[in-house]
Amino acid sequence: MTLAELAKHLEAELVGDPDVSVTAVAGLEEAGPGQLSFLSNARYHREFAATKAAAVIVPLSVKAAHVPLLRAKDPYYAFARAMVLLHGHRRHPHAGVHPAAHVDPTATIGEGTVVYPGAFVGPRAKVGRDCVLYPNAVIYDDCVLGDRVSVHAGAVIGVDGFGYATHGGVHHKIPQVGRVVVGDDVEVGANTCVGRGAIGDTTIGAGTRIDSLVQIGHGVTMGRGCLIVAQTGIAGSVTIGDYVVMGGQSAATGHLTIGDQAVLAARTAATNDVAPKAVVMGDRALPIAQGRRALVAFGHVPELIERVRKLERLLEARGTQLEQPVDGGPH
Amino acid sequence: MTLAELAKHLEAELVGDPDVSVTAVAGLEEAGPGQLSFLSNARYHREFAATKAAAVIVPLSVKAAHVPLLRAKDPYYAFARAMVLLHGHRRHPHAGVHPAAHVDPTATIGEGTVVYPGAFVGPRAKVGRDCVLYPNAVIYDDCVLGDRVSVHAGAVIGVDGFGYATHGGVHHKIPQVGRVVVGDDVEVGANTCVGRGAIGDTTIGAGTRIDSLVQIGHGVTMGRGCLIVAQTGIAGSVTIGDYVVMGGQSAATGHLTIGDQAVLAARTAATNDVAPKAVVMGDRALPIAQGRRALVAFGHVPELIERVRKLERLLEARGTQLEQPVDGGPH
């Protein structure tokens, strides 16, 4: 594909020779002739200066360079489209349900859906069209997946929620009769676990993307277009709005609500509701600016203790005359 | 089942028409005619007020309402029993070992045990009676499971512990010759990993319930009736008593002891022994009241630094006369 063609497809502005052709995408350092690269992050300016790529996708703010440029308004999106144009998505080694997969006879699988070896689809489960169940993905009984859903290797949809009634020293298992209902265009990462509802359903909205090793508890209601990064844990009955971002290893306590478009930085622990559009961080889910200050300040506490001790000594040295009016006065 | 019958089974007090019949359990908001609901949490009082359920299981403290009530001493346990009465536990789609499971010829599987497709039971492993090994669960060689043990999809029992002796720049693998021995009535969540002992066994006591994505290190001794919530990590050789609760994403450092009935709040990191019945939280595993105060105070540290700075300036402004007696006196 020539740069001229690519520029047209990507709606990017070409600075350089339109007849140069590219066949693949590569990193700034690895790219050579015929390879398109991408300036993803300002910290890579040195690699950009030294790149031998045939062309580089850049933001509009980059005016000119030693290398042909594809200047795009949304350069990351242009890069994504270039990846699809030049490389395409994965071509699966087989179509339909592989004989080494196990689909219960009462389950239904939509047209165009690929089920890899070792994947399991339980009784009465429904998988939509054009889905991909990667090797050893497990869909428990009665769960429902929309269209174009990808479930990566080892992910488990619909495991029993962690629900017990403790009575007489025994943790009595509560039958988990809810389902997991997953909307269209959802991607679920490897070894992620989604618990089925105890009585209602656990739901995941359309277009939501979930990374690997995430835990989603029973009865969670998750909106559309969320991004849930690896190792995040969401306790039971949490309500998550649309377009919520939860950074890696973050968490939400049971029964709370996270508003639309809220962002939880990596490793945030939300123990109270999070307002829509709030950007929070840390063990107290503080607003990000306050959370950053608190985190930096945390390292200064030992020194602060010393400073307070010094002030106390200074005042102690002045002794009685300082204590008296305080002890005698109102608090 | 009529409310009268249900009240008898649940040992609950019926307030309302005994002949009303219920066939299923549903959430307060979703429930309609013929459906029983449950007031699980005071925060749902609004949903309770508006419910269209045929009846609601409530604590004894709820006296009367717009809806028939089943008043129970332990309403959560009554709810659990109602779930079993009306819905029952999962009916498995096959009995015994599924042909797509792999059980080593030297392994033994007890009567009534269900092994799903893709599950693996290694050489010489022993699985008791009435167990369930869900799809792709893996039991390594020589491990032992009691009776009525459930191992959910993708869980791994008996993986090698993380044991190496580093010598001459090489991490030499130490053969992990211990087993994992799991007591009766244990449930293990999806994709949870339990390491086998290096020389002794890793043991999990009867009635303990483990959620998804939990890591249990090699040589851990865990008591009876524990509840280990999702994504918790327990390092090697930790000793955990009976009826210990570890909240989600909590952790225990290697070789320590957590006493009977101790409770670690979600995301606690225990780096020292925890006393029996202690309730602790946070990165220092502080007693819960102190830990909460410290967590709240944490957000105020930047402001506190400012306040100390102001005090220092006030005293500096008074200068020499304050410094002298302190510098001249004993510390």
Add this chain to the structure above:
Amino acid sequence: MTLAELAKHLEAELVGDPDVSVTAVAGLEEAGPGQLSFLSNARYHREFAATKAAAVIVPLSVKAAHVPLLRAKDPYYAFARAMVLLHGHRRHPHAGVHPAAHVDPTATIGEGTVVYPGAFVGPRAKVGRDCVLYPNAVIYDDCVLGDRVSVHAGAVIGVDGFGYATHGGVHHKIPQVGRVVVGDDVEVGANTCVGRGAIGDTTIGAGTRIDSLVQIGHGVTMGRGCLIVAQTGIAGSVTIGDYVVMGGQSAATGHLTIGDQAVLAARTAATNDVAPKAVVMGDRALPIAQGRRALVAFGHVPELIERVRKLERLLEARGTQLEQPVDGGPH
């Protein structure tokens, strides 16, 4: 094997009867006649004093005892070698690729490699010699494993990285065309997930050992001889040097660099580069001594707030005369 033979093999100094023979290794408390034990940790001195083992491997500092000793310069390494001598490594129940494994016809598997039931090796993937792929391990398309690599049950190598370009409210999936390239002698724990590179490769250096439930993001470059403990999460494009240790539940933010031989204590969150050989801990990845002080101090913040409040009251009680010079003077 006699103690004399064992001492020779382990290059240890024997204190005791050279003709005593041992056949197995056991813990200090469990060991009896014919069993060798090991003093792993000074905290086990009581168990050492009471042991009935036939002999105990100890550091050179232990001079004499009630029991034959094998005194070794590096006792942990001597213990590891004794384990190999007396117990050996796991004997697999079959050779080569098990018929219930799924290896794509375009994949290549080296001589001596064992592939367990349920393991999956995708199109064009290459697995070296003498590797072990445990049950339900998944190697995605095009990934490369060196020689003597072990991938434990349920681990996933080469899952798509979490890469989306958000445009017009849609998270557009970026094809992840890089691979995962794993060096020789690497061990990967159960249910660990390694993301494939978006364009370049994710690489793991020779001799690195990774525990269970670890998340390694796309485009990570990890050096040789690292130890990555359970539940650690490494975000995309992180560069990790050689012989880095990351404790359990630790984390590194995207695009940063962790220098050779750096040590991150359990649950450290590195959000900035970590210098070679640095030993860091906590949410700010502070140097370990400072981090420990800060963590201890954290518990004292509520009390510190009280102390500052008292100082403020003391000074307020002296009122105007203190305020005046400060307000009038320069800050």
